[in-house]
Amino acid sequence: MDNPFRPTFGASPRVWAGRDAVLEDFARAVDGAPGNPDRSILISGSRGIGKTVLLTELEDIAKQRGWLVLRASAREDIARVLVESAIPEAIESLDRTTRRKVTGISIAGIGSVSTQVESQEPSKRLTTQLRDLIDRLQGAGVLITIDEIQDVSAEDLTQVAIAYQDLVRDDLPVAVAMAGLTLGINDLLNLPGATFLRRARHYELGPLTLADAEQALAGTAKEGGLEFPSAADAAAFSQGYPYLVQLTGYLAWESAVGMGLDALDNRALEDAMPRAIDRLGTQVHQPALREVPHRQREYLEAMASIALRTPDGVVATAEISEELGISATSLSDTRSKLIDRDLITPAGWGKVEFAQPYLGEYIRDQRRPRRVQ
Ligand SMILES: Nc1ncnc2c1ncn2[C@@H]1O[C@H](COP(=O)(O)OP(=O)(O)O)[C@@H](O)[C@H]1O
Ligand SMILES: [Mg+2]
Structure with a gap:
């Protein structure tokens, strides 16, 4: 039986837990009128708290409503990647399809297609292209998601901000969801030009409630085909910290299978806990402490x-x-x-x-x- 838990950064869980407020607010914003302030979202939190997978959930909400998703990572030049590859590719694939509403097209902002460099200002080009793209969507909108926003350059962020505000001013359907580490985001928010970020709806992610964590643990095990009678203890052990929820479930599963148990009971959990703490140390604590003076x-x-x-x-x-x-x-x-x-x-x-x-x-x-x- 395959282990159904996903203790991997960026990997969406098999069973989702919590974060209802963010998902509901965003769904309402997408369904609502252009200019709804909840159409720009900023998610902050520590490593492993669930920022990336929450962005993925927001993308799914948008896609379900026929929106097109452009995903950028702040590790690249966002504006350039959008203008030179992501948007042209989206437009091209739209031109190829004849469907009235496009669903489920997601464009990874990687692999740049060389296009001729226009003399226009980057933010102008971005605005023009986004307009062009929205035009072809026949009523649906565009969601831009940016992960690891703490690494973005102020200049790059400004270009996205200008384009976004320009489109919003014209009541066009556009949304932006950004996520990053708390420290980096606090620094960004303090920059003089960060009005765009300060206006975004800001969610600081904390741990899941123990009830939600327990449900995710029991539900995930069940999806994989095993009961998890010790799910409540596992949730308490994980303290609702999403990465540790997945890790604990994963290792308890591994222990149960290794010990030939037919459920994730106390024996499996006891065996898994020290290993979970160990792995948490190398995956989360060690990198977080690396540059501490x-x-x-x-x-x-x-x-x-x-x-x-x-x-x-x-x-x-x-x-x-x-x-x-x-x-x-x-x-x-x-x-x-x-x-x-x-x-x-x-x-x-x-x-x-x-x-x-x-x-x-x-x-x-x-x-x-x-x-x-
Ligand atoms: N709401 C959630 N329900 C269940 N598991 C979650 C949830 N959020 C995050 N996880 C799990 O936690 C881990 C870390 O998530 P990730 O989004 O990569 O964190 P971050 O981007 O904040 O570092 C992943 O294994 C993911 O599956
Ligand atoms: Mg992440």
Whole structure:
């Protein structure tokens, strides 16, 4: 039996959980009139929280309504890729089809088709082309999705913004959905020219509710052909963090099959949990900590050791400053940098907690002396 769980970044889950507000708002916006403010959406959150797959869901909503989706990744020159390949390809494929409404055409913004370079300004070309494309859609609209927006250049973003605003001003059916890491998005939002982003409907993704996580776990296992009697425990273990939900399910499945069990019960889960924490460390924590400067690292280490003594992992900032022997005022800058990095989050007045599950454990583990033979 194939493992139905998908602990892979960007891979849509077999069973979807939560995020209803975003999906409903967006569906309503697409169904509504042009200029609906919810037609521009900004999704932020940490690695593994489910931004990319949420963009995919939004694309599906648009496609179901006959809209055309243009997907761009901020790792490339968005405007150029749209103008030089994605839009021309879309137009060409539309010209080939005779259907009145086009459904389910998705154009990957990769592989640039060489076209003659016009002397027009890039944003003008983008606007012109989008108009041309919308014209051919006979009432349906265009959704542009941009992932990893934290990597976008300000200039590129401006071009998309100008084109988008131009089309909206003329009541044309266009929408844009962007997603990226919290820190990068906060930086972008602070740029003087970021009115476009600030006007977008902003959703900061948090963990799934445990009930939603449990449903996804049990439902996914069932789709694969096995019951998951320990789904509630697995959900609690995952803390609703989507990547860990998939990972826990995946490894519990693997354990169950390996042990010859006919359900994902406690034995399977017990076997899977330490392996899940291990893999979470290398896939999520390690990359997130890679470029953390010394000062912030010290803060995290102090926090991790104090968290060990608290029942809920919530740590008073006063205790961190005591532990480090540094005044709370001098530490507040470090604290806010770590919040921006999405490594810690405020947890009530004067308190913080780790932003991802098992991050404290990971940091403590790194500090442990290695046994040498
Ligand atoms: N709403 C959800 N329901 C179930 N699984 C989800 C959900 N959102 C994300 N996941 C899973 O979490 C993992 C990370 O999702 P992804 O969109 O790649 O995160 P991000 O882009 O924020 O790093 C994937 O394995 C995905 O299948
Ligand atoms: Mg992603």
